[in-house]
Amino acid sequence: MVRQRGQALWRNAMAIRQMSSAAKQIDLESDLALQAARTWDEGVSSKFSTTSVAELFKGKKVALFGLPGAFTGVCTSSHVPSYINNCDKFKEKGVDSVVCVSVNDPYTMNAWAEKLGAKGKIQFYGDFDGKFHKALGLDHDLTGALLGPRSQRYSMYVEDGKIKVLNVEKVPSDFKVSDAETLLKGI
């Protein structure tokens, strides 16, 4: 019992630390960028272009969620489906785009989006070098799960670059606060 309370306190402390170190604003003047999911051939024909955070967020209302990795467990079975099933509700609230981002390359993200039947509903982006998540303080080492440097599991609602809502799971294997329903309540 004491041990359980200790674990709970430790988890809460860790979560608070995570929240306090996370950014409150995406710097739209920075050179931060994400990479739109695409096939390799589309990558070549796009000259491996990236999408700046200004393009993604400036003057826009964006619901964004991040997860530890394409083709992993909770991400595939619960996290993405939660947003697919609720994408119309985000539109009803005036949200311009629902975005899934992960520390993966854009070709893997594209293959995963195809497999999940998410194309046309949610925009998928890679953060292949992890710079977006590092800048936001949402990077997370998952070497123990054979994934390497990845991100927390989280959701956020962003207006013109300002992070109005940020829900970060205490541990990336949790799926308690980063679901679509919880984010919708905060918008």
Add this chain to the structure above:
Amino acid sequence: MVRQRGQALWRNAMAIRQMSSAAKQIDLESDLALQAARTWDEGVSSKFSTTSVAELFKGKKVALFGLPGAFTGVCTSSHVPSYINNCDKFKEKGVDSVVCVSVNDPYTMNAWAEKLGAKGKIQFYGDFDGKFHKALGLDHDLTGALLGPRSQRYSMYVEDGKIKVLNVEKVPSDFKVSDAETLLKGI
């Protein structure tokens, strides 16, 4: 013409440099390991186990090929199919296993192997932290293609850890010397 010759000389010089810096032996006493392709659930039930190079290579004849990334162009359209189509010929030559490895996590490698219909024919492994390729001098930066630190495109034939044949493409977009037929000729 002069410029073309210059480019050709530069490419040859680069290839020679790559070959001379590549290892001739896989150190079977090292703690180097790869990660067998598997689903996330299999990853959890395996306690995220890895496969040591000793397990993979000790006392064995292995045909191994490496490539820049799962779900990318030449890798998907040509490189893996070349080995799928020739896996029986490797067996006829007494090769114990045909192995595909890439700087990817093992869950992405598994999804790619499934999509390619390669399971049961070729063994897929991830080198999620790139340590295997760095140790062999076969690492290669592909940030320009939105992939980050990856590997050369190559094939090798390994007997009990000794690299008997090593075919490295001059640039990873080439597919001229790392195909199954060329490797078979060298065994």
